[in-house]
Amino acid sequence: MTDRLTIATWNINSVRLRLPIVEKLILDHAPDVICLQETKCADGNFPLSAFRKLGYEHIAIKGQKGYHGVATISRRPFLDEERIDYCTKGDSRHLSTGIPFAGDRFTLQNFYVPAGGDEPDPEINDKFAHKLAFLDEMADRFASISGNAMVVGDLNVAPYEHDVWSHKQLLKIVSHTPIECEKLEAVRTAAGLTDVMRAFVPLEEKLYTWWSYRAKDWSAADKGRRLDHVWANPALAGQAVSMQVLRDARGWEQPSDHAPVLVRLEA
DNA sequence: ATGGTCGCTAAGCGA
Numbered sequence: 377m378t379d380r381l382t383i384a385t386w387n388i389n390s391v392r393l394r395l396p397i398v399e400k401l402i403l404d405h406a407p408d409v410i411c412l413q414e415t416k417c418a419d420g421n422f423p424l425s426a427f428r429k430l431g432y433e434h435i436a437i438k439g440q441k442g443y444h445g446v447a448t449i450s451r452r453p454f455l456d457e458e459r460i461d462y463c464t465k466g467d468s469r470h471l472s473t474g475i476p477f478a479g480d481r482f483t484l485q486n487f488y489v490p491a492g493g494d495e496p497d498p499e500i501n502d503k504f505a506h507k508l509a510f511l512d513e514m515a516d517r518f519a520s521i522s523g524n525a526m527v528v529g530d531l532n533v534a535p536y537e538h539d540v541w542s543h544k545q546l547l548k549i550v551s552h553t554p555i556e557c558e559k560l561e562a563v564r565t566a567a568g569l570t571d572v573m574r575a576f577v578p579l580e581e582k583l584y585t586w587w588s589y590r591a592k593d594w595s596a597a598d599k600g601r602r603l604d605h606v607w608a609n610p611a612l613a614g615q616a617v618s619m620q621v622l623r624d625a626r627g628w629e630q631p632s633d634h635a636p637v638l639v640r641l642e643a
Numbered sequence: 644a645t646g647g648t649c650g651c652t653a654a655g656c657g658a
Contacts, residue, residue: 389658390650414658416651442651491658503657532658589658590647633649633658 379478379643381452382407385528385604386625386636387488387586391415391447395426397628401636402430405622408451409475413488413530415445422447440468446486446529448473455481462513463506475526478643482524482612487514489532496553504550507532511559518567527569527607530634533560536574538582539602551601570613572606572639577619585621586634594626606639615643 384407388394391412401407410432415422418441427435432449438459439445445468448454455474462470469488474481490510493503511533535557537543546552564571577583584600591597608616618640626635 393650414650443657493657588647589649592647 379641381409381475381477381641382638383409383411383484383526383528383606383641384636384638385411385413385486385530385606387413387530387604387632387634389414389416389632389634391417391445392421392423393630394632395423397625397631399426399430400628401622401625402432405638407638409484410449411484411486411528412447412449413445413486415439415447416442417445436471436473438468438471440466444468444488446471446488448484448486450475452476460517462510465506469510477524477641478615480524482526482608483521485525485527485529487527487529487531489514489530491532492550492556494550496548496550496555507550508555508559511556511563514563515559515566518563518569521567521569521609523609524612525567525569525609526612527564527567528605528637530603531560531605532603533557534601534603535560536579536602538579539584541582541584541599541601546601551603564607567607568609569607570610572608572613572616573602573619573621573637575613575616575619583621584623584635585637587626589633604634604637606637612641615641617642 434450437447458472490507492507495501498505585604587594
């Protein structure tokens with residue numbers, strides 16, 4: 377009996393404002409599990425009933441008022457839930473859920489890594505220091521990951537040359553500095569995880585998930601970055617049969633500055 | 644060209 381599961385990850389920059397386009401994602405692509413970041417919504421204000429009406433009865437949230445916030449919305453029941461307060465700042469940036477799949481299970485970790493501010497120097501920029509510490513803590517914790525695992529979310533680092541529109545022009549821009557790229561790679565390899573998006577798109581090809589609101593014409597300029605990621609242990613990654621970045625969603629009505637990423641599993 | 648645009652929550656912060 378073949379099991380199939382489609383997972384979406386999307387930084388939606390306010391779940392309440394973006395409900396109409398999350399609904400469009402659901403109607404167009406019918407993901408089984410949706411991982412959202414930057415929900416910007418206290419738990420008591422999360423639009424649970426809107427998602428339940430669309431058939432997503434299992435909703436794990438970790439929100440805070442005004443900033444950050446992650447949510448995992450599912451048609452399948454969760455086997456367990458865990459929330460880790462990385463850097464013990466009280467930020468809502470991590471949510472882990474156990475997902476039943478193909479007679480087995482995997483742990484789906486939904487992350488919103490700190491953006492890190494503008495100045496790429498931890499000595500003078502606390503936000504950048506926080507980002508680096510967050511990545512170091514991820515690497516520490518990931519060293520003991522076991523079982524089937526998938527990591528998704530806005531990791532706020534575009535690690536490879538063709539994850540940005542201009543490698544040379546972005547080397548000193550937060551999200552593509554060498555130290556961040558090295559640390560992100562250390563996180564992924566600490567757990568032995570595969571970069572699922574890059575398994576479908578060769579390293580020589582451009583791959584973006586985010587385009588700034590500030591561009592006059594984001595699509596024409598196409599100065600994108602791949603800030604969103606999907607990683608999995610090799611066995612689970614081997615069950616991924618498709619991956620797509622829904623670039624069109626960046627042009628939907630009142631869009632997020634991130635596009636959703638969809639991965640389909642079959643086993 | 645050191646700007647530009649968003650969303651929160653009510654002037655400034657974070658992205």
